[in-house]
Every structure is written in structure tokens, then in C-alpha cells.
Amino acid sequence: MIKTKDRHPMSMFLNICMKIAIIFTVGILAFLIGYILIMGIPNISPELFAWEFTTDNQSMMPAIINTLIMTLLTLVIALPFGIGAAIYLVEYARQSSPIVKIVRITAETLSGVPSIVFGLFGFLMFGIAFGWNYSLMSGAMTLAIMVLPVIMRTTEEALLGVPDSYREASFGLGAGKLRTIFRITLPSAMPGIIAGVILSIGRIVGETAALLFTAGTVASIPSSVFDSTRTLAVHLYALLNEGLYMEQAYATAVVLMVVVILINWLSNRIAKKLAK
């Protein structure tokens, strides 16, 4: 078989450029993961997973559990608002209305604000004005505000991507607006919405700056949502910052990566279940 790239030097050149780009992209990721695994895995020991954190064992177990609680709590707060706002913008608001424009610009601006600014705001708003101090709740509220635009924008895009012919068919059968949204539009948009949720989870799990000021750094499992906690990423930051526990830090990084992959896999499974 004759291929174009074998006959035209320019095609050949572009083909090579493309391959270099692919190798480069995949290579960086592979190197990063490989490096962390090689440095981290030998340092993983049972005592790193002890239920109680002490200065001796530097256990990350409380941090793992806190990360899961933090992720769940943040999503529970942010999802209804984000998805609700997106449904309003796409399904109810007049597309030409100024409100839609203002909300979109606001969301875009919000998603460009550095996380440390959210941290300062959360500290002043939830920590001081609301009197929640350093707590799981302050952290989750701050993170919820951070991921809200991400969820809203991705849900909006997903809803806009649902062909109008589905809506027409549903209305044509005598279904009302609510039924059309919940039975037809949202299920069709589910893969896009889940992509937004996964992105958000990535931000929540990886966030440190906004949490240092709001959730604090106490390395134990909180007894209520108004106790201070430390997530895995903050734990990793603390270990690095102290400079005494590099081995544990690498091991923690491995676990952090595994947790992120697990959460992504799980949300994908849930998405597939919901889409049915």
C-alpha cells in the first residue's frame, strides 16, 4: 500500500513532528509516574497506614480518610448548585438575556482566580465571620466555591450538546419540561457532567493552598465536620515542608496518585450506572 507520507517530504516531516509530540507527551507522564513509583513504593510500610497519627509513624491513614470525606462533602455542597445553575441557564433562561451573559462571565472569572485567594476568602468568611475556625466544613465550603464554576460550565456544555431533537421528541409525546429534563436531557448529558465531576475531584484532592487556611493541618480523623483536618495533599505538603520525612513523602505521593485514580474509576462506574 502506498502512503502519502512516503511520497511527499512535507508529509513525512509533519508525520515525524506528530510522532515526536506524542512521544514527548506520553513520555513526561510516564516518567513522572515511574519516578514517583520507584521512589515511593520501597518506602511504603505498614506503619504508614496505622489508624493513629504520631510523629514516629507519620501515618497517612487519617489523611486518606479525611480526603475522602472532604471530597464527598464538597461535591454534596457544590453539585446541586452547579448542576441547578446549568439547567437554568440552558433550559429555562432566554439565551439572549443579560443574566445568562453575566452568570457565564462570573463563572469564567471565578475559575481563573488563584486558589490561595479562595483560601484567604474562606478563612475570613467561614473561619472568622461564620466562626467555624479551621474545620472540615470551612474547607469544604471553600472548595465548593472553587469547583462550582467547573461543574457549572461542564454541565452547561454537556446540556448544550444534547440534540434539540431529543427535547422536541419528548415534548411531542406530551412530556412536560421537568420530565424532559430529568428523563431525557440530564441522562443524555451524564457523560459530560461526570467529566466535570472528575475534573472537580482532581482539584479537590490536589488542593493545598486553599485548605491550609481553612481546614487546617490537624492529622487525625475529625469527630465532627467542625474539626480541623488535613487531606493527603496537605499531609504531603506538611511532610515536605518539615524536610525530615522525604521517604514518607514519596510513599504518600504514591498513595495520593492511587487515590485519585481510584476515585476517577469509581465516578466513571457510577456515571455508567446512572446513564442507563
Added chain:
Amino acid sequence: MSKISIQDMELYYGDFQAIKGISMEIPENKITAFIGPSGCGKSTVIKSLNRMNDLVEGCRITGNILLDGVDIYKEMDPIVLRKRVGMVFQKPNPFPMSVYDNIAFGPRTHGVKNKAQLDEIVERSLRQAAIWDEVKDRLKKSALGLSGGQQQRLCIARAMAVEPEVLLMDEPTSALDPISTNKIEELASDLKKDFTIVMVTHNMQQAARISDKTAFFLLGDVIEYNDTDELFSNPQDKRTEDYITGRFG
């Protein structure tokens, strides 16, 4: 007696007047075809018959449209109306779910929960749409895996599952191959026993083959509305004659 009566209907999209005061009587248990060149307003009129134009921003209608003597814009809830006046669209638009769920969506919307009853409605609708034999073994599989012609018959079955009185078809065969088109045409001729059918078509042969009455639209106006045989063999208006003999359009 006429099933649908359109009286002095005008329709505006914003400032643009799309329909210029038309009146017509659509008879029960007959196929009425709307023909005319693109942009002449035939799709707009058919969409007004079950108020699908409500979804279009800035769309405004004056005049009356009566279904069995009741004004559908002033005296009827659109949900009730759309249950009585079903619609099949230009492009097949099955929902991204199983064949069974596609058909059951309408009845479920109107409160049918009983499994046995739903099973029965699904089978009856699919048989009516002459697609039962092709899909009976794959009711639980996605409807998107069907061919275009099968999808369109599925959409017809879906529309019939809510037991409407009128079936609106907006160019139902324009996206299909000749064999599927033929099947849909046979189906429409079969269905007029039980339904009143209004069909928009670009294809004059199709109108001549299957319809009982034909309306010729031009620039938002009905130029001529008559029995199909009469309209095609002995058009009264010069413009109708020019169109059906292929001089423009």
C-alpha cells in the same frame, strides 16, 4: 367532518411574518399532504398544530386552530394537546435508550406503570408501525443501533404508543433511502384507518401517491387546497401548475 380547522392563522417570528392568514379544514381519517418549495411555511404550519412552535423564542400566532371544535391555543393544555396530536420529525430522533424504553416513554409520561400493560402497548405500537418482527429480539438493546429507516418507524411507533388521534409527519422520509421510504408510505396508508394524518413532503410523487387532500404552499400562503387527484390533474392556479410540473421549486 373536519378534525382540525385552521382559521385566519397568521404566524410571526419576531417581526417576520412567516404565515399570512391561512384557513383550511383537515378531514378525519384521511392523509393530508402539504407541498411547496423550501421556506414556504409548510413545516411551520404543521408544527403549530401541536404547538411545537411554543418552544421557539419570539414566535407569535394569531387566528384560531381548532381540534374537534376546541381552540388549541386558548382552551387546551399543550400536554393534553400533544398527547392527542402526535408528531414524527424530519430526522429520526430515537432517545439514546433501549427500543422498549423509547416506546414506553410516552405511556409512562401519561401515568401507565403496570408492566404487563406497558408490554402490551409496546408490542401493539411496534406491530402497528410494522417493525415488530425486526426488533422483537432486541427490545432491550439501544435504539441507536437500528438503521435510519428502522429508527423512523420506531419513532412512528413511539408516537402511536400514546394513542393520539392525529399524527403529524414533518418530511418523515427525507432522510431515508427509497426502500425505507416505501415502507413508511405503505405504513401511512395503513394507519389512516385509525388516525388523521398530516404530512409535509418535499416529494410531489409521494403526495400524489398516498394523500387524499393536498395543500400547495408558497411564501407563507396556501395557494391551493383540494382533493389530491384534482389538484394534480387539474390545478386551478397557474403557480400550482408551474410547481407540480417542475417549472420551479
